[in-house]
Amino acid sequence: MDGSFLIGARAVTRDDTFRAIDPATNEALDPAFATSSLDDVAEACRLAADAFDTYRETDPETRAAFLEAIADEIEAVDGLIERAVRETGLPQGRITGERGRTTGQLRLFAKLLCQGRWAGVVIDTALPDRQPLPRAxxxxxxxxxxxxxxxxxxxxxLAFSVAGGDTASALAAGCPxxxxxxxxxxxTSLLVGRAIQAAVRKCGLPEGVFSLxxxxxxxLGGALVADPHIKAVGxxxxxxxxxxxxxxxxxxxEPIPVYAEMSSINPVLLFPHALAARAADLGKAYVGSLTMGAGQFCTNPGIVVALDGPDLDRFVDAAAEALGGAAPQVMLTGSIHANYDKGVTLLGGQSGVETIARGTEDSGVNRGRAALFGTTGAAFxxxxxxxxxxxxxxxxVIRCADKAEVARVLEGLEGQLTATLQLDDEDVEDARALLPILERKAGRILANGWPTGVEVSYAMVHGGPFPATSDSRTTSVGTAAIERFLRPVCYQDLPDALLPKAIQRANPLGLPRLIDGELE
Ligand SMILES: NC(=O)C1=CN([C@@H]2O[C@H](COP(=O)(O)OP(=O)(O)OC[C@H]3O[C@@H](n4cnc5c(N)ncnc54)[C@H](OP(=O)(O)O)[C@@H]3O)[C@@H](O)[C@H]2O)C=CC1
Ligand SMILES: O=C(O)CCC(=O)C(=O)O
Structure with a gap:
């Protein structure tokens, strides 16, 4: 690996460099990576703008083949898993799974392109004889x-980076x-970037379709968002x-949309019958979700809300036991670890908050030690x-005095990516009463599971009201993510010869169409 960055088809180096740090040891890794200049950012954006009109009008099959080619190229990269493990401290199994999620995501968008609904073709045929006025x-x-x-x-x-969901959905939409x-x-970024660059070349696409x-x-990031050629941000x-x-x-x-997925504490509600039936199992499973990947998921279960009582005590005891035995895990960077320690100290020091359990003692640099706190609904x-x-x-864990306090705790929350219900059949009526609040607060509501681990699929919503995201109308995971990068255009009375293929009368692309309000 040569430490370059990628502007269109070129690999570029500069004298100003930085290095990745292995978070497990704080060792600086080779090679030194060139820092892009602001001129490099401007050049990447200019190339992207040059490529735009050609790329966006490629047939869906061409873009699908491109996404497939990226997935193939990523799978063929030597040393990708090892480098990602070294740079992030995440375990090999996790990174291998993430590569599968990344290539699966690219292939799902390829399939979506071939299905055609993304193009949103809607036709109102002319009504020349309509009274009092004809319709165009x-x-x-x-x-x-x-x-x-x-x-x-x-x-x-991998899955939320260079060839991650934002890139896959933007490229699918036709955006460089x-x-x-x-x-x-x-x-890791350069290896994946080179895979995309190779796919651009193999598919004969304009070089500006991708830069890193x-x-x-x-x-650098500020200049990128401010560049006049950029029309949206993920x-x-x-x-x-x-x-x-x-x-x-x-x-x-010219203001532009920013689709930012930011902060979420992902409430988990424990309903009384579920708690009575399986408090200890729930406690253990909760800690499994909480500590996975050192808790570095935006879907991490950051608060648990339940009625106070002996069943909740059993849940807390089981969680405390599981968490107390949890070994510290390497966090992604020194500053993320420092932020974590600061956050834990701040939370543990708040009035009315007790520290219920901590994971085992730190045994190396940048190790995050799990932490479980408790408080009352009123204090929260x-x-x-x-x-x-x-x-x-x-x-x-928030111990509530009664159902009204549970509702007040939920009402007080900011927007969330997820809300989780642990419930049995007898809890359904209580859950129904809270559903309207949860729908207002969260992008995904799930029952009897845990929020970490987002499925990449057609129905997924990985989004939610602020501050979970900056735009609650969309998702950053799943096929609906493509909609963030599309806009509708209406063509009125244009002759067929001038119409794009997607809406020509003979439907040469074979796209699904809504004609006069009816699906064709
Ligand atoms: N909820 C979630 O999903 C996540 C939350 N986090 C939180 O973020 C903290 C820091 O982690 P990190 O992943 O580095 O996230 P950051 O938000 O700090 O950085 C993410 C990217 O955005 C860029 N960036 C950040 N701020 C600016 C800015 N003001 N102007 C231009 N570009 C900017 C960074 O570039 P550069 O570093 O070059 O400035 C980096 O490329 C964590 O401790 C955690 O609290 C992190 C990951 C996920
Ligand atoms: O839980 C997941 O699979 C996705 C989490 C996520 O989007 C994030 O942590 O940024």
Whole structure:
């Protein structure tokens, strides 16, 4: 690996460099990676704009073949898993699974393109004899928004990074992509970036369809979002970072949408009958979800809400026992580990909060030690700081005096990616009463499972009201993610010769169409 970054078809090096750090040892890794300059960012965006009109009008099958080619190329990269493990401290099994999720996601978007519904073809045929006025021939389709900036996420070096969900959905929509790689895993980013570059070449697409800029400076990402050629942004990371990008995007002469997935504490509700039947099992399973991947999931179960009583005591005892035996795990970066420790100290020091259990003692650098806290519903409602996300394996159990207090706790929450119900049949009526609140708060409501581990599918919603995301109308996982990067255009009375193929009268692309309100 040569430490370059990728501008269109070129691999570029610069004198200004940075290195990945192995979080397990704090050792700086070879090679040194070139830091992209602001001119490099501008050049990547200009190439993307040059490629846009050609790329967006490629046939769906061409883009599908391109996504398939990216998946094939990623699978053929030597040393990808090892490099990602080294740069993130995540276990090999997890990274291998994540590669499968990444290539599966690309192939799912390829399939979606061939199915055609994404194009949103709607036709109102002309009614020349309509009284009192004739109706024109109206044809709607969706076109790509323009070049998209994607920010790689630290916690998913493959599935939410260079060829992750944002990139896959933008490329599927017909948008060229400029990725800002996460500075914690530049080697992983470059290997995946080269795989995309190879696929661009093999498929004969314009070079500006993909670029990867790298560096460890806010200025780079800021310049990317501010670049006039960029028309939308995909981001997964901190609330602070996401909001900074939203602000830059809003202050542009031409404001653009930012799809930022940020912070979520993912409430888990334990209903009385479920708790009575299986408190200890639930306690153990909760800790499994909480500590997976050192808790570095935005879907991590950060709060548990239940009625106080002996069944909740049994849940807490089982959770405390499981968590007390949990070994500390390497976190993604030194600063994420430091933020975690700070968050745990802040939460544990709040009035009315007790520390129920901690994982076993730290035994090396950047190891996150799991933490379980407890408080009352009244204390939680009175102090918004108790609902701040602590990114890592920390969670708080809220003991509520009655059902009304459960509802008050939920009403007080900010927007969430998920809400989880642990319930039995006898709990359904209690759950029904809370469903309207949960629907207002969360993007995904699940029963008798755990929120970590998002399925990549047609029905998935990985989104939610602020601050879970900056735009609750969409999802960043699943096929509906393509809609973030499309916009409708209506063509009125255009002759067939001038119409794009998607809405020509003979339907040469064979797309599904809604004609005069009826599915064809
Ligand atoms: N809820 C979630 O899913 C996640 C939450 N987090 C939270 O984020 C914290 C930091 O982790 P990290 O993953 O680095 O997330 P950040 O949000 O700090 O960074 C993510 C990306 O955004 C860029 N960025 C951040 N702020 C700005 C800015 N003001 N202007 C321009 N670009 C910016 C970063 O670039 P650069 O570093 O070059 O500035 C990086 O490429 C964690 O401790 C955790 O609290 C992290 C991951 C996921
Ligand atoms: O739980 C998952 O699979 C996805 C989590 C996620 O999107 C994130 O942590 O950023």
């Amino acid at each position: 021939d109206l044809r709607q389709r969706r076109i790509a928004l323009g070049p998209v900036a994607v920010f790689g996420a630290s916690n998913f070096p 992509v400029v990725v800002k790689g996460h500075p914690a895993h530049p080697g 800029v790298q560096g460890a400076s806010n200025a 981001f997964t990371g901190s609330r602070h970072g996401g909001l900074a990008l939203v602000e830059i995007a809003q202050k542009r002469p 409602v009175a102090n918004p700081a108790l609902a701040d996300e602590v990114f890592g394996a920390a969670s708080i």
